[in-house]
Amino acid sequence: MKKWQCIVCGFIYDEAEGWPDDGIAAGTPWQDVPADWMCPDCGVGKEDFEMIEIG
Amino acid sequence: MSDNAPLVIVGTGLAGYNLAKEVRKLDSERELLLITADDGRFYSKPLLSTGFAKAKEADELAMQDAATMAEQLNAEVLFHTQVTGIDVQRRMLQLGGTEQAYSELVLAVGAEPRRLPWADDLGDRLLSINDLLDYGRFRTALKGKRKVVIIGAGLIGCEFANDLLAGGLEVTVVASDPYLMPQLIPEPVAAAVQTQLEALGAVFHLGCAIESLEAAQEGVSLRLDDGSLVIADQALSAIGLAPRLSLAEQAGLQVGRGIVVDRGLATSQPHIYALGDCAEVQGLNLMYVMPLMTSARALAKTLCGTANELSYPAMPVMVKTPACPLVVAPPLTAESGHWSTTGEGSDLQALFHDDQGRLHGFALTGSKVAEKLKLTRELPGWLLATPS
Numbered sequence: 001m002k003k004w005q006c007i008v009c010g011f012i013y014d015e016a017e018g019w020p021d022d023g024i025a026a027g028t029p030w031q032d033v034p035a036d037w038m039c040p041d042c043g044v045g046k047e048d049f050e051m052i053e054i055g
Numbered sequence: 056m057s058d059n060a061p062l063v064i065v066g067t068g069l070a071g072y073n074l075a076k077e078v079r080k081l082d083s084e085r086e087l088l089l090i091t092a093d094d095g096r097f098y099s100k101p102l103l104s105t106g107f108a109k110a111k112e113a114d115e116l117a118m119q120d121a122a123t124m125a126e127q128l129n130a131e132v133l134f135h136t137q138v139t140g141i142d143v144q145r146r147m148l149q150l151g152g153t154e155q156a157y158s159e160l161v162l163a164v165g166a167e168p169r170r171l172p173w174a175d176d177l178g179d180r181l182l183s184i185n186d187l188l189d190y191g192r193f194r195t196a197l198k199g200k201r202k203v204v205i206i207g208a209g210l211i212g213c214e215f216a217n218d219l220l221a222g223g224l225e226v227t228v229v230a231s232d233p234y235l236m237p238q239l240i241p242e243p244v245a246a247a248v249q250t251q252l253e254a255l256g257a258v259f260h261l262g263c264a265i266e267s268l269e270a271a272q273e274g275v276s277l278r279l280d281d282g283s284l285v286i287a288d289q290a291l292s293a294i295g296l297a298p299r300l301s302l303a304e305q306a307g308l309q310v311g312r313g314i315v316v317d318r319g320l321a322t323s324q325p326h327i328y329a330l331g332d333c334a335e336v337q338g339l340n341l342m343y344v345m346p347l348m349t350s351a352r353a354l355a356k357t358l359c360g361t362a363n364e365l366s367y368p369a370m371p372v373m374v375k376t377p378a379c380p381l382v383v384a385p386p387l388t389a390e391s392g393h394w395s396t397t398g399e400g401s402d403l404q405a406l407f408h409d410d411q412g413r414l415h416g417f418a419l420t421g422s423k424v425a426e427k428l429k430l431t432r433e434l435p436g437w438l439l440a441t442p443s
Contacts (some may be wrong), residue, residue: 006099007099007118008069008073008099008344008348009099009101009344009345010099010101010102010375011373021425021427021428022428041344041345041373042345043345043348043349044348
């Protein structure tokens with residue numbers, strides 16, 4: 001399981017935890033997060049995701 | 056005539072660079088020039104108040120340098136360059152001795168930390184952090200030191216208090232505010248945050264005015280009006296930000312708290328726009344990332360030929376105090392009303408209702424942060440789309 005960080009706002013998406021608020025189950029790998037999902041803190045879209053792998 | 060001149064963005068913070076990225080998604084060709092007084096490195100500003108916990112040097116927080124950004128954006132980036140004036144009639148920028156034409160101009164110049172009256176005398180002993188260069192300067196000043204006094208108990212003061220404590224430093228917070236973040240949250244919620252920061256070792260002197268702030272040995276000494284004396288190795292000023300207005304004022308643009316723009320982010324002068332911390336949209340001057348990103352997307356469309364109006368949903372702010380996780384939706388849409396707080400310990404839910412009982416804002420801590428999404432759906436938007 002990896003973590004991904006939004007480079008705009010610092011939000012961390014942890015694959016182990018998913019993002020249940022938006023219906024993304026725990027354990028969802030980054031590539032399976034829906035293409036139209038947006039960073040919950042800054043609204044950056046996934047398509048140009050500006051997210052970096054941090055671990 | 057300047058229609059063949061580049062689109063010029065002044066400022067390369069989150070507002071300037073994200074606007075440039077959004078423009079490039081819509082138009083890969085248009086000539087684009089960014090001008091910045093600093094070094095033009097791209098970084099995430101919110102991460103500045105998380106850097107000590109992670110022991111990050113300024114260079115490690117920088118993601119791309121100006122040359123890399125220029126290449127990625129297919130743009131020119133002029134760094135270490137001060138814009139000294141705008142000739143609105145001729146659509147020209149003055150850059151010290153030279154001039155630069157623009158077809159359209161975007162001011163993304165940000166905000167300036169308010170300065171304490173002692174700042175000039177104390178030099179590096181009293182710093183503020185509002186950009187990556189400031190962050191680097193503060194880290195350098197702090198080398199080998201342990202005790203930090205933070206002046207100001209707003210959002211930034213609290214975030215840095217938490218981050219410096221997590222980074223192993225001793226922190227004292229001095230503020231005239233009666234409790235933490237009084238402009239954002241009600242007193243019981245502030246008390247929960249304060250309790251958790253105290254558990255990490257923070258010492259608070261709230262409701263105090265500073266009578267004197269002087270250099271003492273290697274650090275500073277503060278005398279407060281309640282008679283207490285605070286000694287520290289380093290001081291950090293976090294008493295708020297003021298939009299940078301001088302360039303706009305000098306060019307005759309209408310300013311209020313920020314540079315006044317309409318729902319299209321246009322200023323009072325043709326061909327000049329503003330966004331981010333320096334801009335005021337219908338009375339709102341919101342210095343947060345999400346409004347900034349929303350503005351960047353809307354303005355990029357306008358600049359690329361699709362005029363559109365900015366609208367803001369309610370956008371809760373995550374306050375980076377991991378000792379006591381906190382999310383706040385300030386009640387911007389209510390003239391008056393009251394907070395009511397429920398919960399226990401550091402798991403609190405505070406709701407702001409107007410006199411008719413409608414929800415306008417909230418503050419959630421600890422486990423209650425999980426209610427954010429549900430409550431956000433109940434809030435009115437901050438800037439509603441006008442009916443067509």
